Amino acid sequence: MHRLIMAVTGDETAATGDMPAYQIRTPTTTLPQGVVMAASPGTLHSPQQLAEEATRKRELRLMKNREAAKECRRRKKEYIKCLESRVAVLEVQNKKLTEELETLKNIGSSETD
Numbered sequence: 001m002h003r004l005i006m007a008v009t010g011d012e013t014a015a016t017g018d019m020p021a022y023q024i025r026t027p028t029t030t031l032p033q034g035v036v037m038a039a040s041p042g043t044l045h046s047p048q049q050l051a052e053e054a055t056r057k058r059e060l061r062l063m064k065n066r067e068a069a070k071e072c073r074r075r076k077k078e079y080i081k082c083l084e085s086r087v088a089v090l091e092v093q094n095k096k097l098t099e100e101l102e103t104l105k106n107i108g109s110s111e112t113d
Contacts (some may be wrong), residue, residue, distance in 0.1 A: 045053070
């Protein structure tokens with residue numbers, strides 16, 4: 001599907017001679033449907049520039065990934081420390097409850113004697 005472009009030219013006049021005529025022309029370049037030319041021919045990059053740009057983008061992506069991995073490891077260490085602290089608290093609580101249970105058992109068994 002080609003898009004139509006309307007071009008106004010001041011040289012041409014209609015049959016009456018007082019109104020400018022409008023011509024409908026098809027574009028001179030034919031791009032596949034859905035393809036849009038993003039840059040003008042003056043801004044096209046050489047293959048070397050494209051390769052350098054791709055390398056720069058890759059290095060930037062790798063650097064961002066390293067930073068994200070570093071942050072992920074930091075958060076994981078923090079999470080593990082939190083879990084270890086919780087384990088320590090629960091072990092102390094469990095020990096106290098076990099001692100309390102033994103005390104209550106001893107009180108109960110001494111009363112029945």
